[in-house]
Structures are given as C-alpha cells and as structure tokens.
Amino acid sequence: MIFSAPARVNVLGNPTDALEGAYAVISAALTLRAYVEIKQSEEELLDLFKSCLLVIKEYFPEEYRRIGDRPVSCKYWTEIPREAGLAGSTALTTAFMYGLREVYGLNRRKLNDYILAELIQRAEEKAGVTCGYADRYVCLMGGLAYMDFRGKLYHRPLRKEPLTTYERLERYVKYIPLLIAYLGVRRSSSSVHRKFRSAYMKELELVKKEVLKPKDAKILKAMRIVGLTAMKGKYALLEENWTEFGRLMNINHKWVNIAMKLAGFKHGAGYYNNAVINYALRKGALGAKLSGAGGGGSVIVLVEPGKEENFAKDLEKYMKSLGLSSSRVFRFRLSEEGARSEKI
Incomplete structure (x- = not known):
C-alpha cells in the first residue's frame, strides 16, 4: 500500500513552534508530496522509520502488539526538493507513520491525528533531529493553519504538555499571492x-x-x-x-x-x-x-x-x-x- 504526506511552508511566526520560543505559527501544506510504500519484508528500515516503531512501542505497547514481530519495510520517493526548508524528511516520516496506522489497523481513537503528530515529533527527536511541532501537524493534517504552541517549549513526554491547537483557516482564505x-x-x-x-x-x-x-x-x-x-x-x-x-x-x-x-x-x-x-x-x-x-x-x-x-x-x-x-x-x-x- 502507498501513502503520502504534503510538504509544508511556514508563512508567519516561525520558528516559535516550541523551538526558539513557544508562541504561534501560521503554516500551510503544499501540493508537493512525499510517498512511502509499506510492505512486509526483511529489508532494512531508515533510522527515522525505526524510530516511529520505537515510539509506538514506548507509548502504546498494546497497539504495537498489532505490528508484533512482523517485519516492516518500505520504499520511498518524494517530489519535495531535498533540504529545501519545506519539511521534506518530516513528510516522509508522516507518510510512514500514517501508513502504519492504516496497514496494521491501529486504534484511531488512541492514535488520533493529534497524538500521531506528537508521536512523529518524538520519533524524529529520538532519531537525533532537533525539531518543533509545526511540520508534524501540517504534514499530517494539511490545509492552512494557525497553530498555538504555548506550553510546549520543553518537549516533555506525551500527556505532560498540551496538544497543539490547530485551527484550519482555508475555509476563509484559499489564495495567498x-x-x-x-x-x-x-x-x-x-x-x-x-x-x-x-x-x-x-x-x-x-x-x-x-x-x-x-x-x-x-x-x-x-x-x-x-x-x-x-x-x-x-x-x-x-x-x-x-x-x-x-x-x-x-x-x-x-x-x-x-x-x-x-x-x-x-x-x-x-x-x-x-x-x-x-x-x-x-x-x-x-x-x-x-x-x-x-x-x-x-x-x-x-x-x-x-x-x-x-x-x-x-x-x-x-x-x-x-x-x-x-x-x-x-x-x-x-x-x-x-x-x-x-x-x-
């Protein structure tokens, strides 16, 4: 099965998405996308993808059992220019994490989109990536969004800090020159x-x-x-x-x-x-x-x-x-x- 996630552009307020400050950011998803094809095989996974499995196991062990010892691998490709400041690596990680939820039937209430975005942030952090939260939410949820990150500066464990407030604005504004x-x-x-x-x-x-x-x-x-x-x-x-x-x-x-x-x-x-x-x-x-x-x-x-x-x-x-x-x-x-x- 093939899954994808969009690039994002930070339009205003970055980088205060709990990186250098915890305030608010306006961001948008772009039509450029990253793709993964998830399959069961013994091929080696990227470290970022391994980290996705590790954070699911850490925070939701009962859901991880649905994956169990079945080998997970994937092919990936992207339309997003590399190291372009458009969240290209996060889009790949997001597509993979979203795909895991779909392929293995993980609980969509427990691993809802807000929780999944938080897990993606922690997976990237576990892989050594210094990152905030805007990319993870936008690549997963899409649209034009106003996000509030107050209370998230210290990157505490899940449920020890608030979830990002994600307000969709494209119903009001679809075009920006x-x-x-x-x-x-x-x-x-x-x-x-x-x-x-x-x-x-x-x-x-x-x-x-x-x-x-x-x-x-x-x-x-x-x-x-x-x-x-x-x-x-x-x-x-x-x-x-x-x-x-x-x-x-x-x-x-x-x-x-x-x-x-x-x-x-x-x-x-x-x-x-x-x-x-x-x-x-x-x-x-x-x-x-x-x-x-x-x-x-x-x-x-x-x-x-x-x-x-x-x-x-x-x-x-x-x-x-x-x-x-x-x-x-x-x-x-x-x-x-x-x-x-x-x-x-």
Whole structure:
C-alpha cells in the first residue's frame, strides 16, 4: 500500500513552534508530496522509520502488539526538493507513520491525528533531529493553519504538555499571492535548529536563575516579537490585507536574522537567504522571509495579487546570477489534504 504526506511552508511566526520560543505559527501544506510504500519484508528500515516503531512501542505497547514481530519495510520517493526548508524528511516520516496506522489497523481513537503528530515529533527527536511541532501537524493534517504552541517549549513526554491547537483557516482564505524561492543550497535544518535552540534555552535558563535580567535577554526578546507576528497576522490574513501581512513577514525576518546572529550564525539567517530577501523587497515585494531553518533552504516572497508570474521570472534570474544553479521559484499551491492513502 502507498501513502503520502504534503510538504509544508511556514508563512508567519516561525520558528516559535516550541523551538526558539513557544508562541504561534501560521503554516500551510503544499501540493508537493512525499510517498512511502509499506510492505512486509526483511529489508532494512531508515533510522527515522525505526524510530516511529520505537515510539509506538514506548507509548502504546498494546497497539504495537498489532505490528508484533512482523517485519516492516518500505520504499520511498518524494517530489519535495531535498533540504529545501519545506519539511521534506518530516513528510516522509508522516507518510510512514500514517501508513502504519492504516496497514496494521491501529486504534484511531488512541492514535488520533493529534497524538500521531506528537508521536512523529518524538520519533524524529529520538532519531537525533532537533525539531518543533509545526511540520508534524501540517504534514499530517494539511490545509492552512494557525497553530498555538504555548506550553510546549520543553518537549516533555506525551500527556505532560498540551496538544497543539490547530485551527484550519482555508475555509476563509484559499489564495495567498506567495512565491517560494528554493535556493538549492543544501544544509541540515536540524543542525541549524540545534545550535539556535541551544542558545535560546541557555538564555532562558539564565533569566530563570536571575543571572540575566529579562531586559538583557536579547534572543528571548527577538523571538517573542517573532511569535507575536503570527498572532497579529491572523487578522491580516483573514482580511486578505496583504500589505499588512507583508509588513509582519518583514518584522518576522528582521528579528529572526538578529536572533540568529546573537546565537552565533555569522550571516544570521544565511548569506544567500538575506540576499534574495533584500532583492525581492527592493523589487517591490510586500514581504519576504525564511520558510524553514535558514542557512539555505527556501525563502517565501509575498507579492501583489496577479504579479506572481513576472516576479517569479525576475527572482529566478537573480538567483541564477548569484551562482545558485539549482535554484527555482514556484507559486504557492495549497493542499487541503494532509497524509492520505494513494490509489494505485
């Protein structure tokens, strides 16, 4: 049986999805998808897929017995560019976890979508991936969503912290004049977040121990502002006030760039990321920011409605001029579906 899950784009408020802060993020699923075919054989599984089995065994041993000692393996392929800041690896993990629930008839009440998203996060963490929660929820549930992550900063065991609040917004807004600029610069988003999160958590602990005054906690201040952009941006999104939404995207990027420099990244959000963002703004974009971790991956650009095609050509030409030979620009296409079974 074949299963798939969509890529995601973080539109506003990232990375405060319980990574560097626990506030709110607006994200969307894309029509690009990752696929897995689950079968019973002795072929070796990827570590990420092994971790999925381990977390089911840890939290739901009675459900794991449905899988038992039957060998599980899978083939996988993807439409999502590798290390593009679009949750490509999470989409694969999500498709696999969703497939396990379907193939082995795991209890859908116990392993409901909220719990499954939490298990995916813990599976990736067990595999050594530093990650928040937005990718796991969006790849599984799909759509355009406003997510609230308050209370989830410490990544506590299941049931020791709240579930993410996942509010679907595509019934109100289906179209966003957004471009996704894939730079073609490969980097590990986990390694970026590991360093960034470590700096954030260290500063937070210094404040808690009263070694550092709250007013001097610069990374905390920056990420608090970032988290508030999503809370304010929800108003603008529902009103389709693209000028205001773009302004908030620019605030989001400004403070992420500052915080990443404070965390020890020489070029903040990334040399090429910043170059592309600055170019887009000079050319009249309403807003531009990172989609993922930074240091490469993808940048998202908000333009005036109807100007996407011409702006995309101009932006792609500029990226090629920087020597980014694998770069490309594509338009935002919303997937209302999350993980699903594929008809063969």
